[in-house]
Amino acid sequence: TKTIREALEEVIPVKQAQLKKLVEHLLGGMRGLKAMLWEASVLDPIEGIEFHNKTIPQCQQELPPAAGGKEIIAESMLWLLLTGKVPTEAEVRQLSRELAEKGELPEYVEKFIDSLPPTLHPMTQLGMGVAALNHESKFQAAYESGIKKTEYWTYTLEDSINLLARLPTLAARIYRNVYNPGQPIPAINKDLDLVGNYVNQLGFGENKDLTEYLRLYIAIHGDHEGGNASAHTAHLVGSTLSDPYLSYAAALYALAGPLHGLANQEVLRWQLNMQKEIGGEVTHENIKEFLWRTLKSGQVVPGYGHGVLRNPDPRFMALQQFCDTRPDLLADPVIQLVKKTYEVAPDVLKEHGKTKNPYPNVDAASGCVLYHYGLTQFKYYTVIFGVSRALGCVTQLVWARALGLPIERPKSLSMEAIEKLIK
Numbered sequence: 402t403k404t405i406r407e408a409l410e411e412v413i414p415v416k417q418a419q420l421k422k423l424v425e426h427l428l429g430g431m432r433g434l435k436a437m438l439w440e441a442s443v444l445d446p447i448e449g450i451e452f453h454n455k456t457i458p459q460c461q462q463e464l465p466p467a468a469g470g471k472e473i474i475a476e477s478m479l480w481l482l483l484t485g486k487v488p489t490e491a492e493v494r495q496l497s498r499e500l501a502e503k504g505e506l507p508e509y510v511e512k513f514i515d516s517l518p519p520t521l522h523p524m525t526q527l528g529m530g531v532a533a534l535n536h537e538s539k540f541q542a543a544y545e546s547g548i549k550k551t552e553y554w555t556y557t558l559e560d561s562i563n564l565l566a567r568l569p570t571l572a573a574r575i576y577r578n579v580y581n582p583g584q585p586i587p588a589i590n591k592d593l594d595l596v597g598n599y600v601n602q603l604g605f606g607e608n609k610d611l612t613e614y615l616r617l618y619i620a621i622h623g624d625h626e627g628g629n630a631s632a633h634t635a636h637l638v639g640s641t642l643s644d645p646y647l648s649y650a651a652a653l654y655a656l657a658g659p660l661h662g663l664a665n666q667e668v669l670r671w672q673l674n675m676q677k678e679i680g681g682e683v684t685h686e687n688i689k690e691f692l693w694r695t696l697k698s699g700q701v702v703p704g705y706g707h708g709v710l711r712n713p714d715p716r717f718m719a720l721q722q723f724c725d726t727r728p729d730l731l732a733d734p735v736i737q738l739v740k741k742t743y744e745v746a747p748d749v750l751k752e753h754g755k756t757k758n759p760y761p762n763v764d765a766a767s768g769c770v771l772y773h774y775g776l777t778q779f780k781y782y783t784v785i786f787g788v789s790r791a792l793g794c795v796t797q798l799v800w801a802r803a804l805g806l807p808i809e810r811p812k813s814l815s816m817e818a819i820e821k822l823i824k
């Protein structure tokens with residue numbers, strides 16, 4: 402009698418051989434497959450992301466910043482994503498106030514998060530906290546009471562606003578618990594924007610440059626059309642009429658993968674290793690050698706490549722531009738290393754010849770500025786991405802319910818079925 406392991410050991414080589422034969426007919430990760438409606442943004446392989454047809458520089462020009470600030474804020478971006486319109490300053494201030502008023506965490510969530518071991522990855526904690534917030538779901542309660550389909554979107558919007566309001570408070574509490582246990586968390590300031598409050602609660606409120614950086618960071622990470630793993634996950638789970646909390650908790654666990662959002666944590670670890678190995682004098686030549694060592698050991702170069710983009714990511718460029726206007730950032734060795742890596746990595750990746758896009762994505766740049774300003778715990782970086790990506794995911798959930806989009810259910814095929822199709 403065979404064990405289940407022995408039975409599998411027999412089947413796997415057969416399937417592997419079958420796959421090899423079929424490989425050119427399989428859809429590698431559904432790349433390029435047009436299968437989803439997503440209104441808020443469209444990703445062009447060359448031009449990069451456009452939010453309702455507006456590029457990042459256009460958004461920087463047109464969207465109202467925080468009082469006394471220059472960068473785009475989360476509220477302006479959310480308004481644009483949801484409505485397709487540029488909000489007035491008064492509309493943005495009103496939205497900031499609404500979010501601030503709804504930002505407190507329920508006590509049971511605070512207790513739950515405080516009970517988690519501080520060694521549990523911050524992204525795991527974030528997803529758990531968001532899922533627990535579904536206890537509060539207005540959509541779920543209304544669904545149970547028997548609402549009409551046409552009313553779904555209003556309850557989805559209410560949950561979405563509550564989720565967006567609480568995400569930074571939750572994320573800041575996780576930061577406090579993991580890295581500064583026992584430290585008090587400042588109360589939410591009702592006159593401040595969402596990210597202003599988030600930075601305050603992280604304990605960096607005095608640093609106006611970091612606040613502005615995170616405003617820009619969170620606005621431009623907000624949406625990247627629908628096919629990326631986190632956005633697609635939120636959409637898929639939401640299509641079952643799971644409420645926004647559960648849908649977004651699922652999305653966070655897609656974001657937590659190293660080929661997706663976790664890459665920003667990986668980039669900094671990798672760049673710091675590079676710095677350590679290279680030592681004092683950083684030249685293009687020794688960066689190239691380090692890149693080749695990474696590639697030859699079978700690892701990916703984190704922060705490079707993309708499923709859709711075929712040019713440097715305009716989000717990367719926007720974050721680089723932020724550095725270019727500040728002498729303290731330009732003088733930072735890690736930021737200089739990121740810049741220098743960008744000067745050589747595309748040619749190395751072209752020569753390596755595997756990746757379809759040898760250029761940097763946003764994750765190549767996002768962590769080094771945080772590191773410079775003292776937010777040095779890079780295991781936390783994807784949580785910041787997670788605070789941001791909710792903007793696009795909840796926008797889609799509201800529109801999916803408003804448009805009555807159906808449950809997602811694509812067709813899968815076995816290898817035999819595919820063989821029959823291509824014969």
Ligand code: FCX
Binds near residue numbers: 662696702703707
């Ligand atoms: N370094 C080394 N090899 C790379 C590479 C990189 N940065 N990017 C792609 N490749 C390899 C792939 O691993 C694949 O190899 P294989 O044929 O042996 O499987 C081959 O090149 C073709 O892949 P490609 O079609 O170009 O890329 P995919 O669409 O499959 O994957 C990601 C896209 C982003 C996952 C890929 O480029 C990657 O792994 N990059 C590094 C991780 C990263 O930065 N992720 C963040 C992406 C993004 F911005 C985000 O979601 O946050």
